[in-house]
Amino acid sequence: MNVLVTGGVHGYETSGVQGAILFMKTEAHRYLEHFNILCCPCVSPWGYEHIERWSAGAVDPNRSFKSPSPCDEAGAVVELIAKLGLKWTMHTDLHETTNSDFTEFVPAKAARDGHKLSNDPVPESIKPSDCPGAAYARKVFGNRTEMSHSEIKEALGEHPSTAKDLGTMNLEAFERFIVEQHLPYL
Ligand SMILES: [Zn+2]
Secondary structure, three states, X not given: OEEEEEEOOOOOOHHHHHHHHHHHHHOHHHHOOOOEEEEEOOOOHHXXXXXXXXXXOOOOHHHOOOOOXXXXXXXXXXXXXXXXXXXXXXXXXXXXXXXXXXXXXXXXXXXXXXXXXXXXXXXXXXXXXXXXXXXXXHHHHOOOOEEOHHHHXXXXXXXXXXXXXXXXXXXXXXXXXXXXXXXXXX
């Protein structure tokens, strides 16, 4: 069975590169009886060296695994895989920053595009409806459209300090608040 491990597809997610190398050095040998492991530890070396999400051509490698590819780095991996002609059992692609989109991805995207950083801190990729805390809030508050300050405090549970300056909110505003405050697991 063939297993592919990739790291550093996004160069600024540096732990993936280090993790892939460390895995190959210290752990991979334990699995070689059952698996052939191919590792591309740093798919986007320029991005890794410059701690950038995008390639030098400002293309997102992770949106470019196709042929022809708009990104040389992703294109090289696609070509390698095609040449090998193997059947793959698993691909582990090492990323990070899920909880720091607002502090990493959003500013990087704004900088790449020459945009002023938006005041709206909800990343495009996260919809309030994806947030388990918001689902919880909807369950607690049913079909009502507005919550009182004390209800908000109750919904925030172990994070009451974040509620101290809030007045009443409608559910939509509350859902966005949860995402903005990085409280997805209320
Ligand atoms: Zn990534």
